[in-house]
Amino acid sequence: MRILRLITTALALLAMPAMSRAQYVVTDTIMPQRIVVKGSQIGVTLLNNLDTYLSNYNHKGIGLNYSHETFRDARTGNYRWKYQRLFNATAGYATQGRNMQFTGLISQSWSGYHPFKITKGLTLLAGAQIQLEGGALYNPSNGNNPAAAKLRTALAATGMAIYHFPVRRSEWIARYQLDIPLMGATFAPEFGQSYYEIFGLGHAKGVVAFTHPGNNPSWRHMLSLDIPLKARQRSTTLRLSYIADLYQSRINDINCHIYRNTFAIGFARTILKVKKNNRLNDYSPY
């Protein structure tokens, strides 16, 4: 009896590698681990800036915009969450009478979304976003206050609606995104404080302000349309976008708004990513 048990155990041990291999060959279809959509766009931005630290009047002009978005399934939550990383850079030129103003702003946001499938074509997503933005408005004709530096971070609420709809034999995707900063911190000099005091003398006490919708009622709308370049194939799409980035603040009696309306064009690619340690070679039909 003991010998029989030993033989059974030995056979079982010998059979283990074969059994584990058998688990691999349940199917020979490799499922992608993550679907990543990467899109880059360039656009033209219509600028409307006001910063009473520099001037009490709107400066209107035009700029160039570059944006890059990565949108993918997040590893957390068993891939039920979506993750978005969005980079945006704007360089522009605006005027008020004979006065010039240069705008340079770079921002990055990281968002996490939970999707809600509403209908076959419509998905709503809701989540949270961390925003980081830096740059400056620069008025060369101002002597000791030529620039208003912008450096801020915020925690924002974000929502998205994605709608897939057929056009002839292909599927187009319309997307709308809304980001609303809820709280954060920003660099904010006092009403008549010079940058010489802050950076030259180090009198920097109180130049960071807490922001909330009361003193920083801002939002960003993004509307995009992805059009497949080939029918029945969605891996590369032409992307047309309108972005309304409406930043506003009223801190230390300094009023500021930077309204950017951007019309952008670019491409987006869908990449199916397979885990590195799960390559095709590891699979065997036997």
Added chain:
Amino acid sequence: MTTMKRLLTYLTIPLALLTSCIGEEEFDNSCNGNFEALWQLIDEHYCFFAQAEEEFGLDWNAVHDKYKPIADTCRDELILFDMLGNMLGELRDGHVNLSSMFGTSYYWDWQLKEPMNFSDSIQRGYLGTDFKMTNGIKYNILPDSIGYVYVGSFSGGFNTNNLSLMLYNMRECKAIILDIRNNGGGKITAAEKLASIFIKEQIHYGYMQHKTGKGHNDFSAPEPLYLEPSEGARWLRSVVVLTNRGVYSAANHFVLIMRQLPHVAIIGDKTGGGSGMPLNSTLPNGWNVRLSACPTLDLDYRHTEFGIEPHIKVDITSEDWNNGRDTIIERAKALIFDYYSKKEEQEG
């Protein structure tokens, strides 16, 4: 229904917050609009109302009433420019200007209504033709081993090496006459760099404030101003600084620092002042306005906007002027001789 109402309220409040546009009261681009915009800009940002009221009885509301009828009838941009320039002149502040395509309005009375106390023709007799020059600083050695340095502006960018070389060339001198007459200012950092060669350790020389709101008396607490010694060569022997009413802005700031040093004497005329760091803004028609915004105070919290008194008041006499002799330089030389003869007597 109640739940629905509550939900609508919760949605409406944040939407109302978000859809409210942040802007600024905009005046129209007319004569009257530009006048009102300038008057309000000064009213909210200018930093010396209290001092101007005390010094010469300025009433900014009365200024509005005085110029308003002109603004109401003005139809021409050139007339508007002159009128607004005159209105700014009521502040009697050389740091307040209006710039447009017609030029820049200035208030010059702080200098031109006072004795000149400087002549570059007379100065040439002292400086000679063999003077050295480094980034706008002219210097030479006078007879009796006295260094003479003329700094006519702080707009240039002299650096530590320039100043060290200058001191090296004057290493045999027993004292320096540092002439900053008619120096209308420039960069505060340049003034501080020059002052830093005359100290051996960090000094506290004054305070700075800025406006924290639109009220005439909305100011931050005075923050101390410190100066670190130069990393290059330093001069700790006697220095006589020559001043006149043309010493303004950053040059006034230089005198504020130097006046506190024990081995420095200030002689000549009171400085022109200009202790408010100016900031700029614009009018509806795009004209640029500069105004004093951040006042500097001395160690006793006194404003120096209307000038700093010298230790010894000296004017160039008419007789000396006619004879090509600079009374102030001569007084400085006498002061140095007197100091060293007394010192020699004490040392036996």
